[in-house]
Amino acid sequence: MEKVVIIRYAEIHLKGKNRGFFEHAFAVNLEKSLKGIKHELRRTSGRYLVEKFDAELCEEVCARIANVFGVHSYSVGYLVESNINSIFETAMLVAPDTGTFKVDTHRGNKKYPKTSMEINAEIGERILDARPALKVDVHAPQSLVYIDIRESGMALVFGDFEEGLGGMPVGTAGKGLLLISGGIDSPVAGYMMAKRGLNVELLHFHSYPYTNDGAKEKVIDLSKILSRYSMTTRLHTVSVTHIQEEIHEKCAAELNITLLRRFMYRIAERMATRLKAKCIITGESLGQVASQTIEGITSSNSVMKELPVLRPLIGFDKEEIIIKSKKIGTYETSVLPYEDCCTVFLPEFPAIRPKLDFIDSEEKKLDIDALIEEAISTVEITTWNHI
Numbered sequence: 001m002e003k004v005v006i007i008r009y010a011e012i013h014l015k016g017k018n019r020g021f022f023e024h025a026f027a028v029n030l031e032k033s034l035k036g037i038k039h040e041l042r043r044t045s046g047r048y049l050v051e052k053f054d055a056e057l058c059e060e061v062c063a064r065i066a067n068v069f070g071v072h073s074y075s076v077g078y079l080v081e082s083n084i085n086s087i088f089e090t091a092m093l094v095a096p097d098t099g100t101f102k103v104d105t106h107r108g109n110k111k112y113p114k115t116s117m118e119i120n121a122e123i124g125e126r127i128l129d130a131r132p133a134l135k136v137d138v139h140a141p142q143s144l145v146y147i148d149i150r151e152s153g154m155a156l157v158f159g160d161f162e163e164g165l166g167g168m169p170v171g172t173a174g175k176g177l178l179l180i181s182g183g184i185d186s187p188v189a190g191y192m193m194a195k196r197g198l199n200v201e202l203l204h205f206h207s208y209p210y211t212n213d214g215a216k217e218k219v220i221d222l223s224k225i226l227s228r229y230s231m232t233t234r235l236h237t238v239s240v241t242h243i244q245e246e247i248h249e250k251c252a253a254e255l256n257i258t259l260l261r262r263f264m265y266r267i268a269e270r271m272a273t274r275l276k277a278k279c280i281i282t283g284e285s286l287g288q289v290a291s292q293t294i295e296g297i298t299s300s301n302s303v304m305k306e307l308p309v310l311r312p313l314i315g316f317d318k319e320e321i322i323i324k325s326k327k328i329g330t331y332e333t334s335v336l337p338y339e340d341c342c343t344v345f346l347p348e349f350p351a352i353r354p355k356l357d358f359i360d361s362e363e364k365k366l367d368i369d370a371l372i373e374e375a376i377s378t379v380e381i382t383t384w385n386h387i
């Protein structure tokens with residue numbers, strides 16, 4: 001008897017001509033998530049099976065699979081010889097001790113000497129004999145015992161389904177570039193777009209020496225947490241120190257943040273093109289702070305030349321975002337108190353509804369292209385191992 005994990009994918013995305021493409025990406029992501037654990041991954045009748053791993057690592061295997069987008073559900077099960085006694089003994093391992101249950105058999109091997117109904121009845125009865133506290137409920141059972149008779153002379157026996165993350169396999173929607181700060185919102189935004197199949201690359205702006213190494217470490221830690229979800233294992237960091245100094249020195253103080261954001265977007269678009277990303281992702285949420293009024297968003301959005309900016313949190317309340325960040329595992333790190341570059345040179349009264357002509361006249365005081373080039377030349381790449 002061998003312990004296995006059965007993985008079902010979100011079938012709806014995998015139909016039609018693109019099926020092979022989705023399945024390949026899904027399998028690659030599963031393999032990536034299981035890196036370091038000896039195993040075999042096999043596709044079988046519309047599911048994946050993780051086999052031949054050390055049974056003691058089963059919890060770890062499940063924990064990794066639980067973080068892969070595209071997983072609809074998974075169950076721990078056993079691969080056993082398909083004689084009825086072996087099936088019963090194994091069914092006893094997955095059956096509950098109390099409550100209601102139902103046996104559900106599927107026969108891949110149509111030559112098996114018993115029908116599905118006969119197997120359900122026989123195994124159900126034997127389980128009831130062994131565990132009198134149990135009751136059968138075929139309509140709304142609390143637990144299920146699945147039996148899958150396979151053509152190979154083996155049977156899969158497994159218990160309840162654990163819910164997966166759902167979504168699309170990472171990479172199937174192409175690449176996106178996440179503007180990641182050390183805050184609560186942007187990691188959640190990256191997670192949400194990875195869930196829709198984007199391969200998310202990471203870009204962080206710092207203003208060293210105004211921001212310190214702790215701030216950078218925090219963003220690296222957040223990035224590492226995100227990479228659990230099949231995301232990239234590298235972070236691009238770019239210095240905006242000189243840009244901020246120039247803005248501070250030459251432009252109207254109330255536009256500090258507005259102008260900085262426009263630089264961030266411009267740099268992001270160039271970096272995205274370089275990285276072959278098809279979009280920018282931010283953690284903006286309408287009205288959350290002064291720079292996220294519709295006018296604030298318009299003012300930064302208007303510097304984008306070609307790529308769209310995806311803002312998956314645009315309609316979320318802070319509370320909702322916090323709940324998500326706790327679930328993802330980024331919250332505890334996000335709330336560590338390090339300065340972000342946006343809080344350096346923070347004006348007393350930032351413009352809440354910046355006017356585009358005022359922005360234009362203030363920007364004329366700066367050599368925009370030179371500042372962008374200079375900032376991009378400071379790019380540093382940090383990499384780490386998956387998991």
Ligand code: ATP
Pocket residue numbers: 178179180181182183184185186187203204205206281282283284288289291292340341342
């Ligand atoms: P977050 O919690 O993500 O920091 P926030 O509520 O603090 O967001 P802002 O500081 O206005 O909001 O930032 C809005 C978005 O701009 C962020 O979600 C992020 O995508 C991007 N951003 C802000 N600061 C940086 C930075 N230092 N590096 C990269 N992107 C940033």
Ligand code: MG
Pocket residue numbers: 181182183340342
């Ligand atoms: Mg922030």
